[in-house]
Amino acid sequence: MTDRDDKPKLTRRELLRRGLQAGGVVVLAGGTAGLISEAVAGKGDTVWQLDPDKCVKCGNCATRCVLDPSAVKAVHAYEICGYCELCTGYFDPKATELTTAAENQLCPTGAIVRTFKKDPYYEYSIDEELCIGCGKCVDGCERFGNGSLFLQVRHDRCVNCNKCTIAPACPADAFRRVPADQPYLLKTR
Amino acid sequence: MTSTRHAGIILILLMLLSGAATADLRFPTPELDEPLPETTTPEPRQGIWRHIEYVDAAVLAGAIVAASWFAFKRRSRRGIAVVMLLSLFYFGFYRLGCVCSIGAVQNAALSIGGDGYAVSFPIIAFLLLPLFGTLLFGRTFCGGVCPLGAIQDVVALKALKIPRPIEAGLSLFAVAYLAAAVLLAFSGTVFLICRFDPFVSIFRLVPVGKWIEQVAMGEAGRVSFSVAGRVDLLILGGVMLLVGVFVARPYCRYICPYSVLLRPLSRLSKWHVTITPDECVQCRLCENSCPYNAIEAPSAPDPGRHFGKLGLSVCLVLWPVMIAAGLCAGWLAGPAVSRTDHHVRLAEHLRRADAGEETDHDLAAAYDRQPLGADEIHAIAGRVRSRVRHGAMIVGGFVGLVAGMRLVRWSVRRRRPDYVPDRGTCLSCGRCFEVCPIERKRRNDAAASAGEDG
Numbered sequence A: 001m002t003d004r005d006d007k008p009k010l011t012r013r014e015l016l017r018r019g020l021q022a023g024g025v026v027v028l029a030g031g032t033a034g035l036i037s038e039a040v041a042g043k044g045d046t047v048w049q050l051d052p053d054k055c056v057k058c059g060n061c062a063t064r065c066v067l068d069p070s071a072v073k074a075v076h077a078y079e080i081c082g083y084c085e086l087c088t089g090y091f092d093p094k095a096t097e098l099t100t101a102a103e104n105q106l107c108p109t110g111a112i113v114r115t116f117k118k119d120p121y122y123e124y125s126i127d128e129e130l131c132i133g134c135g136k137c138v139d140g141c142e143r144f145g146n147g148s149l150f151l152q153v154r155h156d157r158c159v160n161c162n163k164c165t166i167a168p169a170c171p172a173d174a175f176r177r178v179p180a181d182q183p184y185l186l187k188t189r
Numbered sequence B: 001m002t003s004t005r006h007a008g009i010i011l012i013l014l015m016l017l018s019g020a021a022t023a024d025l026r027f028p029t030p031e032l033d034e035p036l037p038e039t040t041t042p043e044p045r046q047g048i049w050r051h052i053e054y055v056d057a058a059v060l061a062g063a064i065v066a067a068s069w070f071a072f073k074r075r076s077r078r079g080i081a082v083v084m085l086l087s088l089f090y091f092g093f094y095r096l097g098c099v100c101s102i103g104a105v106q107n108a109a110l111s112i113g114g115d116g117y118a119v120s121f122p123i124i125a126f127l128l129l130p131l132f133g134t135l136l137f138g139r140t141f142c143g144g145v146c147p148l149g150a151i152q153d154v155v156a157l158k159a160l161k162i163p164r165p166i167e168a169g170l171s172l173f174a175v176a177y178l179a180a181a182v183l184l185a186f187s188g189t190v191f192l193i194c195r196f197d198p199f200v201s202i203f204r205l206v207p208v209g210k211w212i213e214q215v216a217m218g219e220a221g222r223v224s225f226s227v228a229g230r231v232d233l234l235i236l237g238g239v240m241l242l243v244g245v246f247v248a249r250p251y252c253r254y255i256c257p258y259s260v261l262l263r264p265l266s267r268l269s270k271w272h273v274t275i276t277p278d279e280c281v282q283c284r285l286c287e288n289s290c291p292y293n294a295i296e297a298p299s300a301p302d303p304g305r306h307f308g309k310l311g312l313s314v315c316l317v318l319w320p321v322m323i324a325a326g327l328c329a330g331w332l333a334g335p336a337v338s339r340t341d342h343h344v345r346l347a348e349h350l351r352r353a354d355a356g357e358e359t360d361h362d363l364a365a366a367y368d369r370q371p372l373g374a375d376e377i378h379a380i381a382g383r384v385r386s387r388v389r390h391g392a393m394i395v396g397g398f399v400g401l402v403a404g405m406r407l408v409r410w411s412v413r414r415r416r417p418d419y420v421p422d423r424g425t426c427l428s429c430g431r432c433f434e435v436c437p438i439e440r441k442r443r444n445d446a447a448a449s450a451g452e453d454g
């Protein structure tokens, strides 16, 4: 390689090198053109979200996120909620009393806030600082209640990994890329 | 006491009842005096951070140019190192190491593989800018920009010399890794490179980026100091850095899938750093200055045509054998790889359930929730299996092809009168500039004449 300058004539090796070099340029240019046409046809920036209708509350959302605690949290569609006094998302089935004592709660971190509204209605909201996204409340609510609690990737926390690490671990194939300007798949009435 | 029993009985009753409920909602929604709260939906990124990926791409281009300028025009290791550290901070600790050029290979594969995903412009830039840069200047991206390389460069304190055959053998792992990552990304299941990125957990250990953004947005009050990171990946990263103290940049040399693309481009590059632009006096001082074992000593006197010819012919015969072995390995690995696919997993679950074996109850629940029947699932799974098996064979063949090519290149002797960096493995880090006495003299002269001028 160093003898390039002292030999004015093109050696066979140098000729081969130039040829391969041109080949490299052509391959890269072709790849660029191909990928750009893909991008033009695409829909722009995406983020990760999970489809609550597919989710089976397996618990992987709590453990497989690159963040700890997970960027997935339980969220509440209040318009679906029955405001039940006996919330099966809030109370452990083995609960001995309908009080807010920790041993009566389903949530392992006590992340659900129960507020009295008017007899006999109670409002349930999630403290996202405490929620770990385990989905226990979601399961309880869906099994025996209105199914107003569900899991979502919270985008103020999610770092939008190139490939969400929960996605391949999800048994229900619930994760997908959604357009960044419509980043939630909410439950509604 | 009675109230206790009460609560329990009510709960059980309620569960029995609600199981039979068929109405749209099991419980009527209440009439409250106040409006119901809305479900909150925090945005991904706000304000000036909406399009930060484009800024990232511009920073990447700038950093490649800067690293190349320091490598060629200034011939300054210190300059390269400064660019490298800034880049480590920006792409690593501020932007959390994602997306990176290495991982972008998978986005391209997935985009081509269909499935409705399309790469975005910034990701294309991340994939291609370093490739073009390398075709022009050699691997200045590796030496001065890549955050994964940079974090290893910082800890490479006691580099040991790895014997060349071992070096060559280990680096074949990267070829297989690239091939497997492309295959899995193409089929839309896992992003292998991201899943086992050893340093991303370290970048995310301390949320520097979040702090900067919150302070800049005037929300200093909200700054949180939570530390995050997954333990298994942190251990991987820690081990990699520990090994990296003695084996400089182990990820770069033996694992990095992107290096498989960069190496040949660097061999063909238009320009490439030299230890000194002046004449080498064979003082041997630079011999051990490269922590990556990339400096090649002058070639021994010609061992005779006969040996060279023989070695070459053996390699040329071995080449097809290697390709065939790769094809076989791919064929064997196919079924295991296809198990990452959702429908294959569902089909597996159905098979086990039919056979009366124990099966995963999450998969069972997932099966109940989706609209397809068992036959359709089996049909889809069958198609995926055969496609993956073919893909795996292509991938295996590719590994054999590259391995054979490297062997042939190795067996071809070339005349090398001086100490030169190997264009494929040299990372253009500039360490060798510092030890070459000719280079030091040249620099002192230049400084002296500049002093006279000034």
Ligand code: SF4
Binding pocket: A050, A054, A055, A056, A057, A058, A059, A060, A061, A134, A135, A151, A166, A169, A170, A171, A172, A173, A174, A175
């Ligand atoms: S991993 Fe999938 S099924 Fe499991 S809780 Fe998360 S979204 Fe639901």
Ligand code: SF4
Binding pocket: A073, A074, A106, A107, A108, A109, A110, A111, A112, A126, A130, A131, A132, A133, A134, A135, A136, A137, A138
């Ligand atoms: S039960 Fe789990 S998902 Fe529900 S609020 Fe508690 S931590 Fe969050």
Ligand code: SF4
Binding pocket: A048, A064, A065, A066, A067, A070, A071, A072, A153, A157, A158, A159, A160, A161, A163, A164, A165, A166
């Ligand atoms: S994209 Fe990353 S941060 Fe977001 S939910 Fe998935 S794993 Fe967690």
Ligand code: SF4
Binding pocket: B102, B141, B142, B143, B146, B147, B148, B149, B150, B251, B252, B253, B256, B257, B258, B259
């Ligand atoms: S070899 Fe790979 S990890 Fe190392 S600096 Fe180059 S691109 Fe980065």
